[in-house]
Amino acid sequence: MRLQYPPTVRIIEVPCTGKVDIIHLLLAFEQGADGVMVVGCMEGDCHYMRGNLFAKKRVQRVKDILDQVGLGGERVAMYNLSSGMGGRFAEIVREMTSKIMELGPSPIRIATGTVARAAGEEAA
Amino acid sequence: MIKAKPKPLEEILENVKDFRKLLIAGCDGCVTVCEAGGLKEAKVLASSLRLYFTQAGQSAQVDETTLTRQCEKEYLAQLSDNIDQYDAVVSLACGCGVQYLAEMYNQKIVFPGVDTCFMGVNEERGLYSERCQACGRCILAETGGICPIARCSKRMLNGPCGGSEGGKCEVNKDIPCGWELIYERLKTLGQLDRFEKPIDPKDWTTSRDGGPRKIVREDLRI
Numbered sequence: 001m002r003l004q005y006p007p008t009v010r011i012i013e014v015p016c017t018g019k020v021d022i023i024h025l026l027l028a029f030e031q032g033a034d035g036v037m038v039v040g041c042m043e044g045d046c047h048y049m050r051g052n053l054f055a056k057k058r059v060q061r062v063k064d065i066l067d068q069v070g071l072g073g074e075r076v077a078m079y080n081l082s083s084g085m086g087g088r089f090a091e092i093v094r095e096m097t098s099k100i101m102e103l104g105p106s107p108i109r110i111a112t113g114t115v116a117r118a119a120g121e122e123a124a
Numbered sequence: 125m126i127k128a129k130p131k132p133l134e135e136i137l138e139n140v141k142d143f144r145k146l147l148i149a150g151c152d153g154c155v156t157v158c159e160a161g162g163l164k165e166a167k168v169l170a171s172s173l174r175l176y177f178t179q180a181g182q183s184a185q186v187d188e189t190t191l192t193r194q195c196e197k198e199y200l201a202q203l204s205d206n207i208d209q210y211d212a213v214v215s216l217a218c219g220c221g222v223q224y225l226a227e228m229y230n231q232k233i234v235f236p237g238v239d240t241c242f243m244g245v246n247e248e249r250g251l252y253s254e255r256c257q258a259c260g261r262c263i264l265a266e267t268g269g270i271c272p273i274a275r276c277s278k279r280m281l282n283g284p285c286g287g288s289e290g291g292k293c294e295v296n297k298d299i300p301c302g303w304e305l306i307y308e309r310l311k312t313l314g315q316l317d318r319f320e321k322p323i324d325p326k327d328w329t330t331s332r333d334g335g336p337r338k339i340v341r342e343d344l345r346i
Binding site: 021022023027030064065066068070071106110111112 | 164167168171172174
């Protein structure tokens, strides 16, 4: 398809979004990610039955934590799409990138003085 | 097992915000089973606090560890080598663990990280319910294996009361009437005649009415 999307994301592959734990998302922020998006299968289509539903709840929990610690819950998001939706993947990367650009660098990077890098780095 | 739930992060932040070296001490016992205070929860809390301090431009050291059980001195002793380097400890153990840790390291400020709720069972993941109030004298043999002290809102020994309606308690329609449960169970067991023998008034001195309790087992003591 050779779809174009911003080079702002670092993709971390996992067997299922059910593998993604709260601590993984928090550590990404500790290490300077400006935003994190979790991209799982469509709801109801999980090969492991409920992996993406677990991920959805964990992402919500991380949103709450980020709100309370001063980073803002909008820096983390969950998307659901199938492996046949490459176009949509490129679209959500653009969407997330522009949202993070709007929010600016993570307060963690500002506080630690590593903000010189381009804003909008995300890990999926 | 003892059931607990995590304290709101806001409350923990309020307690620890003025400290710069913190240890988050989880417990591998009961609180791990109800996912309130095990290693995973300790890591999440430590990471959350690090994010909080970092974004506020404050340098702080927040480490996490877990002990096999915080209600035993032998395991608490594992903290003795490095606890001195911390200003305060947030213990994610139940109330027993928090107190025993504070008792053993009495110079150290210790905060609770969970709210200890009751002794209960895992109905399913994320759903825990009370089964025992540790009254000190078990009467389950007389009540079909269902405890009227823990399951009846009034702790009645000879129920049900007039507030039982359609098998539910008047306190809350989500609470099954303990005595309805006992009745149904005894009926299943063919032991309804037990309802003809009132249960004698209970000796509550074995419960909290006798003050803080202690078990002394001379056969076990060395």
